[in-house]
Every structure is written in C-alpha cells, then in structure tokens.
Amino acid sequence: MxxxxxxxxxxxxxxxxxxxxxxxxxxxxxxxxxxxxxxxxxxxxEIPYMVVKKDGRREKFDRQKILSGLLHACEKRPVSAVKLEQIVDETEAYVVDSPERERSTSEVGELIMSRLKEIDTVAYIRFASVYRDFKDVSEFKQELEQLLSGSGKDQKKKR
Structure with a gap:
C-alpha cells in the first residue's frame, strides 16, 4: 500500500x-x-455494476468518480466528508439494488442532486451546473429560480 x-x-x-x-x-x-x-x-x-450513459454506452460504476464530483461541488463549503461518504454509499446501494445490475446516469445524477439539495444548496447548484451541462447563464438562472421558488414554499410551510 x-x-x-x-x-x-x-x-x-x-x-x-x-x-x-x-x-x-x-x-x-x-x-x-x-x-x-x-x-x-x-x-x-465481483461482477461490476454498470451505469448507462446518455449516449447508451455502459460504464463500470465508480465510487471514486462520484466522490470526486461531490468534492468539487462542495469545495470551500461547510459539508463534512462524512455526509459526502453517505451520499456515495446511498448511490452505490441504489445501483447495487438494481435487478439488472445497472442504472442510468440520469437516475444516479438525480439521486445525488436530491441529496445535495438537502445538505447545501450552493453545492447542489455547482453539481447541477456540471451534471446538466448548463450552456449559458439563462439555464443557470432558471435553475436558481426553481430552487428559490421551492425554498419559498418550504419557508411558508415551516411558519
């Protein structure tokens, strides 16, 4: 080692x-x-678990690749390594639980984003901008507006 x-x-x-x-x-x-x-x-x-890319290619599930993406999204954010490890563990369990031994990257990405959204919204936006491949500022703005409108609803529920 x-x-x-x-x-x-x-x-x-x-x-x-x-x-x-x-x-x-x-x-x-x-x-x-x-x-x-x-x-x-x-x-x-053992037999590898696979993720199906948008273009139909199959790739071996890689914990480290997911953790690396999360670390980039959470850089300089108050998100503990334990929380990131939990997200990776949940994601791996989700892929492992598939009867076909594979999941689409869109399913995996949405799971990761939903967990990040609960933990840190800035990290969520960073991850979403790369994952959803924002082409311009308007797409970024649209995602922020959806996030803010969703947060506004949550705020009203809490009161």
Missing part, C-alpha cells in the same frame, strides 16, 4: 474491522516512512 502523504510503500496495519454491512474491511494503517496514519477499505471484487 502506498502512503497518500509521502508515497512510501511500507506500512503496518494498526487496526482492522469489518464494516457494519460486512461487505468491506476497514484497515487503519501507519506509514513506516512518515508515521502518519490513513484508512483503507477492502471490498470483494
């Missing part, structure tokens, strides 16, 4: 536990080069 801090390849396992769902093993490791600790997860490699 390569240390994410210094790149050294020697480490020792400090702690090892099964996840709650017993589908992965969490290992705390300590780098023998810089003595920093990091966490790794081991999962069983």
């Amino acid at each position: 390569k240390c994410p801090y210094c790149g050294f390849t020697q480490d020792r396992v400090v702690d090892s536990r099964e996840s709650k769902e017993a589908d992965s093993i969490r290992r705390r490791r300590e780098c023998e080069g810089c003595n920093k600790r990091f966490t790794t997860y081991e999962r069983i490699d």
